[in-house]
Amino acid sequence: MSAARSYKTRAIVLRARNLGEADKIFTLFSDARGKLDAVAKGVRRAKSHVAGRLEFASEAFLTMHRGRNLDIIVSADIVRSRFASVVDPGAFATAHLLVELVDAFCEPDLPMPEVYALLGGALGALASSTEPATIVPRFELRLLDLLGFAPPADACVRCGAPLEGGSAWADLEAGGLVCERCRPPANDLCGLDSADVENFRALGARRGGSAKAALAATPAVARAVDAFVSYHLGKRPKSRRLLDELSLRPAVRA
Ligand SMILES: [Zn+2]
Numbered sequence: 001m002s003a004a005r006s007y008k009t010r011a012i013v014l015r016a017r018n019l020g021e022a023d024k025i026f027t028l029f030s031d032a033r034g035k036l037d038a039v040a041k042g043v044r045r046a047k048s049h050v051a052g053r054l055e056f057a058s059e060a061f062l063t064m065h066r067g068r069n070l071d072i073i074v075s076a077d078i079v080r081s082r083f084a085s086v087v088d089p090g091a092f093a094t095a096h097l098l099v100e101l102v103d104a105f106c107e108p109d110l111p112m113p114e115v116y117a118l119l120g121g122a123l124g125a126l127a128s129s130t131e132p133a134t135i136v137p138r139f140e141l142r143l144l145d146l147l148g149f150a151p152p153a154d155a156c157v158r159c160g161a162p163l164e165g166g167s168a169w170a171d172l173e174a175g176g177l178v179c180e181r182c183r184p185p186a187n188d189l190c191g192l193d194s195a196d197v198e199n200f201r202a203l204g205a206r207r208g209g210s211a212k213a214a215l216a217a218t219p220a221v222a223r224a225v226d227a228f229v230s231y232h233l234g235k236r237p238k239s240r241r242l243l244d245e246l247s248l249r250p251a252v253r254a
Contacts, residue, residue: 097239137217141204151176158182
C-alpha cells in the first residue's frame with residue numbers, strides 16, 4: 001500500500017508559488033507524468049532539505065507521495081542546477097521562454113517524455129551558448145512537432161506544390177507554408193525566400209541524439225516560427241518581450 005502511494009521521477013521546475021506560512025506549490029514537468037503540481041511542505045523554513053534544490057529551471061530526482069489533492073515532494077536530489085547558466089540575462093530570458101512554452105502547451109498528467117528530453121536538452125545547451133536566443137526557433141519547431149502542430153515545409157499546405165527552390169509564405173490558419181499562388185492576400189509579414197525555406201526545413205528536421213553544431217534561424221524564419229507559436233498558443237508568450245528587449249542591445253561577442 002505505502003509503496004504504491006510513493007513514486008520517483010525526474011522533473012524540471014517550471015514555476016512555484018507560496019502556500020500558507022511555510023509551504024510552496026511547484027509546477028513541475030516530470031518525465032513520468034508530464035506536467036503536475038506538487039506541494040513541498042516546510043520548504044520556506046531554513047531547515048528544509050528540499051529548499052534550494054527546486055530553483056527555477058533546475059532538474060531534480062524527486063521522491064513523491066500521492067496526496068488526496070496534490071502530490072507531496074518528499075525529497076529532492078539535484079540532477080542539474082541551471083543557476084549558473086541562467087544568470088546571464090540572455091540565457092535567463094531564453095530559459096523563461098522555453099519553460100513558459102512547455103508550461104502553456106502541455107496538459108497536466110500527460111506524460112510527454114520527448115518534450116521532457118527536449119526541454120532538458122535545450123536548458124543544458126543554454127549554458128554553453130554564446131547567443132542563447134538562437135536556440136529558440138529550433139526548440140519551438142521541435143516542440144510544435146511533438147505537439148502535432150509542426151508546419152510542413154516541403155510542400156504548399158493548400159495545394160501540395162513542392163516549395164523547394166521557390167519563395168513561400170507562412171499561412172498560420174492553414175498550419176504551414178504556402179506557395180505564391182496560394183499566398184493569402186494580406187500576408188506580407190512572413191514571406192520566406194528560397195534560402196529561408198531551406199533554413200526552415202533544416203531547423204524543423206528530426207535528428208538523432210547527436211546534436212551537430214546549432215543551426216541558426218534566418219531573421220525571416222525566426223519571425224515565421226514565432227508567428228506559428230503565438231497562433232497555436234492563442235497569444236504572444238510573455239517572456240518573448242524580455243527576449244526582444246535584450247536583442248535590441250548591441251551584441252557583445254567574445
Ligand atoms: Zn499552393
